[in-house]
Amino acid sequence: MDKGNLDHKLFLFFLEDHITFFTNKVDTDVHQHHYIQVTLSLDKMFTVEIEQEVFQTSGIIIDSNKPHKLQGTNGWQLYVLVNPESSFGETLHHKLEDNGFYSFDYIDMALLSKFKSIESLQQYKQFLQQLMETLQLHKIEAHSPLDPRIQQVINYIGNTQFEEITIKKLSEYIFLSESRLSHLFKAEMGISLTSFLVHEKLKRAFLLIFTGMKMTDAAIEAGFHSSSHFTRSVRDKLGMSPSSIRKDSIYLKV
Structure with missing residues (x-):
């Protein structure tokens, strides 16, 4: 291309x-x-x-x-x-x-x-x-291998419908308290579990949109409560509307 x-x-x-x-x-x-x-x-x-x-x-x-x-x-x-x-x-x-x-x-x-x-x-x-x-920014250091429990969580998120995912369910899945899981996830990933989940929902929604699914259907499938919830999340995270991103755009998942 x-x-x-x-x-x-x-x-x-x-x-x-x-x-x-x-x-x-x-x-x-x-x-x-x-x-x-x-x-x-x-x-x-x-x-x-x-x-x-x-x-x-x-x-x-x-x-x-x-x-x-x-x-x-x-x-x-x-x-x-x-x-x-x-x-x-x-x-x-x-x-x-x-x-x-x-x-x-x-x-x-x-x-x-x-x-x-x-x-x-x-x-x-x-x-x-x-x-x-x-740009003379500090070099990004390579991460050490992830704690296997956090890797389990990431794998679980990647293979589960988002409407079924809560921090409570994730904590039960790896036998940790919610607070302990949240602390460990931030320490291992450099990002909060809550932010990671929103980011993953956006990624899944746009993948569905760019493969032909209607925006409302993609938002629900990705775990957002409604199309308006998806739109608010996109504006909050990206500063643009979903429709402006979708128009004449190409999604490259790497």
Whole structure:
């Protein structure tokens, strides 16, 4: 697939602690969301508004729940939305300034252009590692093997209908108290179990949507109470509506 020749598309990557967009279709009103946002230009500068300060930049990190507006001006940008509770999120926090954002003076366009040819998880991780080093962010350390109980939980979540999943059921499944499971999960995964479940529901819903299922049906199938519950969750986590993500978009699960 030649991504470089496609117009007005959005490519969507879901991983355990972050979501990555590659798009030329984002022009937002003032909004805020749960994730720490990294936006990097692949060709030309874009316009950002934060707390009535308007400026142009080639790259920026914006803190969680920080109101902002972005005008992509039809250029291609890479968006990385990172769960602030994750170790990746903590790494980004070290780069943020007191005003809640950090603008980059230089972006390696040649490196960013490599994103267009990613076809596998290994390639994506290599790209992300190179990107972190280029942006002078602390290197993401490899995780030690997961506690087998947490691996059991992750496997259970992946093989079970979400409407049947609760923290109580998960704790009973591995014979731990709810508080102990929550603490252990955060320690092992760098993200709270509650946030992980919401993230997984979103991932499952969009996978169903991009394979042809109607949005309402996909939301219910993925474990949301209703389509409105799904829409609120998407706006809270991603800062966009589900319909704007679905339109002219391509989902790449790596």
